[in-house]
Amino acid sequence: MVLNYVWVFFFVAGFIVAVLKWLILGDLEIFNTLTEGMFTAAKDSVMSVGLPLAGSMIFFLGLMKIAEKAGAINLLARILNPFLKRLFPEIPNQHPAMGEMVMNFSANMLGLDNAATPFGLKAMQSLEELNPVKGTATNSQIMFLVMHTSGLTLIPLSIIALRISGKIPSLEPASIFVPCVLATVIASLASVVIVGIKQQLKFDKVLLGWIASLLLFVVGILYFIQQLPNETKQNVSKVSGNFILLSLVVAIIVGGVYKKVNVFEAFIEGAKEGFDVVLKILPYLVGMLVAIRVFRDSGSLTYVIDAIKYLVAASGMNTDFVDALPVAIMKPFSGSGARGLLVDIYNNPELGPDSFVGKMASIFQGSADTTFYIIALYFGSVQIKNIRYAVWAGLLADLMGVIAAIIIGYIFFH
Numbered sequence: 001m002v003l004n005y006v007w008v009f010f011f012v013a014g015f016i017v018a019v020l021k022w023l024i025l026g027d028l029e030i031f032n033t034l035t036e037g038m039f040t041a042a043k044d045s046v047m048s049v050g051l052p053l054a055g056s057m058i059f060f061l062g063l064m065k066i067a068e069k070a071g072a073i074n075l076l077a078r079i080l081n082p083f084l085k086r087l088f089p090e091i092p093n094q095h096p097a098m099g100e101m102v103m104n105f106s107a108n109m110l111g112l113d114n115a116a117t118p119f120g121l122k123a124m125q126s127l128e129e130l131n132p133v134k135g136t137a138t139n140s141q142i143m144f145l146v147m148h149t150s151g152l153t154l155i156p157l158s159i160i161a162l163r164i165s166g167k168i169p170s171l172e173p174a175s176i177f178v179p180c181v182l183a184t185v186i187a188s189l190a191s192v193v194i195v196g197i198k199q200q201l202k203f204d205k206v207l208l209g210w211i212a213s214l215l216l217f218v219v220g221i222l223y224f225i226q227q228l229p230n231e232t233k234q235n236v237s238k239v240s241g242n243f244i245l246l247s248l249v250v251a252i253i254v255g256g257v258y259k260k261v262n263v264f265e266a267f268i269e270g271a272k273e274g275f276d277v278v279l280k281i282l283p284y285l286v287g288m289l290v291a292i293r294v295f296r297d298s299g300s301l302t303y304v305i306d307a308i309k310y311l312v313a314a315s316g317m318n319t320d321f322v323d324a325l326p327v328a329i330m331k332p333f334s335g336s337g338a339r340g341l342l343v344d345i346y347n348n349p350e351l352g353p354d355s356f357v358g359k360m361a362s363i364f365q366g367s368a369d370t371t372f373y374i375i376a377l378y379f380g381s382v383q384i385k386n387i388r389y390a391v392w393a394g395l396l397a398d399l400m401g402v403i404a405a406i407i408i409g410y411i412f413f414h
Contacts, residue, residue: 010291014298021299033297041293045286058274060118064103065270067252068096070259076102083210086201087147087192088140090130097126101144108152108369118274120148121381128382136386137379139199142393143192145378149332149394150191150401151369156180159362162339163353168346170353179359179408180366185215187367187401194400195393284380288372292333304329320414321406323351324360328402331364332371332395339365360409367401 018034021027076099084091084098091097100123108116127141128134137145156177163170189211196203256263295301309322324345331338345361346353353362371394379387 007287007291010295013300014294014296017298017300017303030298034294037293037297038290041290042286045289046282054275054278058271058278061122061274062267062269062271063249063252064100064119064122065273066256066261066263066266067099067103068270069261069266070252070256072099072252072255074099082206086204086207086210087143087196089201090138090140091127092130095126095130097123097130097140100126104148105152108148116148117377120144120378124378124382128384131382135384137384137388137390141379141384142388142390143195143199145374145390146191146195146394146397147188148378149369149371149374150188150397151184151367152188153181153184153366156362156366159342159366162343162346163358163362168349168352170346170358172354175354175413176359176362176366179363179405179412182408183363183367183401183405186404187397189215190400191393191397194396198389198393280381280383284376285373288376289334292372296330296334301326301329318410318414320356321360321409323357324364327361328364328367328405331368332398333373335370335373338370356409356413359413360405363405363409364402367405368398371395371398 014034018030021030074094074096078094080098080102081093084101085093088098088101100119104116104119104123123144124141127138127144131138131141159176159180160173163173163176192211201207253263256266305322305326308325309319312319312322326341327338327345330341342361342365345351345358351357353359371391375387375390375394379390
């Protein structure tokens with residue numbers, strides 16, 4: 001129901017702003033812009049998002065089937081059961097969904113978005129099998145989704161790559177590494193706390209101990225990386241994520257052979273499931289991305305930014321970060337849109353990737369994920385209509401990440 005209201009709001013708000021521009025400013029081209037944008041967004045939803053997603057879905061769900069038949073997913077579930085059981089009390093012990101969620105979170109942490117999505121969709125399907133009320137999101141599905149939208153990333157590979165490859169290459173591309181990770185860790189912890197309080201979870205010694213251990217592990221990695229020279233940091237960022245992903249693929253295949261699984265037949269079985277999932281997802285993707293495009297092209301997002309800038313200035317706060325804020329506001333709605341705004345800042349001769357605004361935009365890009373896209377994608381894959389409190393919980397976690405990003409950015413770079 002909430003997703004329905006959000007979808008309608010984007011269209012109606014965009015149309016109203018377009019009509020006002022026509023009546024007040026005499027802008028006749030605005031309707032042509034919105035119409036072209038709708039068709040372009042509909043086409044890009046399939047060609048630029050759906051088809052690339054289909055390839056990765058088919059491949060990685062094929063690998064998931066090998067891992068499942070080899071027992072790897074059950075092994076992951078057993079290892080992490082004490083921690084995940086407290087976050088997902090509705091899930092039976094050692095259920096495959098536990099291992100699938102772990103693989104999703106692991107791929108996210110390495111900045112491997114394309115690999116994370118198939119694992120996440122498989123996990124959502126497994127959670128839906130446990131759903132007693134089909135069409136209504138369970139507590140476990142909401143906890144998983146909000147944790148995913150917090151975008152926990154330990155290697156911001158794509159952001160560093162963008163900083164290097166722009167028209168104005170960064171002279172210190174890895175300088176945002178630690179700030180990005182700190183912001184996303186805070187957002188992820190906020191998502192657990194926000195949803196945990198809403199679901200009245202018990203934050204006992206075991207759960208708090210796991211959270212503290214994970215936090216210490218992250219801090220240890222960050223401390224190690226921080227001691228490296230800048231050039232070495234960049235090499236670690238470039239190589240580690242891809243190396244680990246390739247190692248994971250080979251390990252799953254070799255493990256399947258060791259467990260006497262017919263790996264190719266298992267791969268084909270899982271790959272067929274991936275294609276079916278993509279067909280279910282496409283209508284949700286097209287609907288949401290077209291609505292977001294209308295909202296953006298109408299200028300509504302620009303007005304929101306200007307209003308925020310005015311309020312920040314009126315409060316007496318420093319407004320230097322506001323020029324980077326469009327990235328933070330766009331990120332929950334569209335990953336490609338936020339990436340486009342980020343590149344615009346990098347390519348702006350008056351700003352550039354190494355300016356305060358450029359670095360703030362980088363941290364915003366890495367501090368959260370595409371909340372509305374993920375909601376449409378993941379809930380759409382299992383035909384969830386009643387998403388309950390998923391939107392506001394996800395957006396609140398995003399807000400915590402943005403606030404953390406602002407504070408961290410000023411500490412590091414201002």
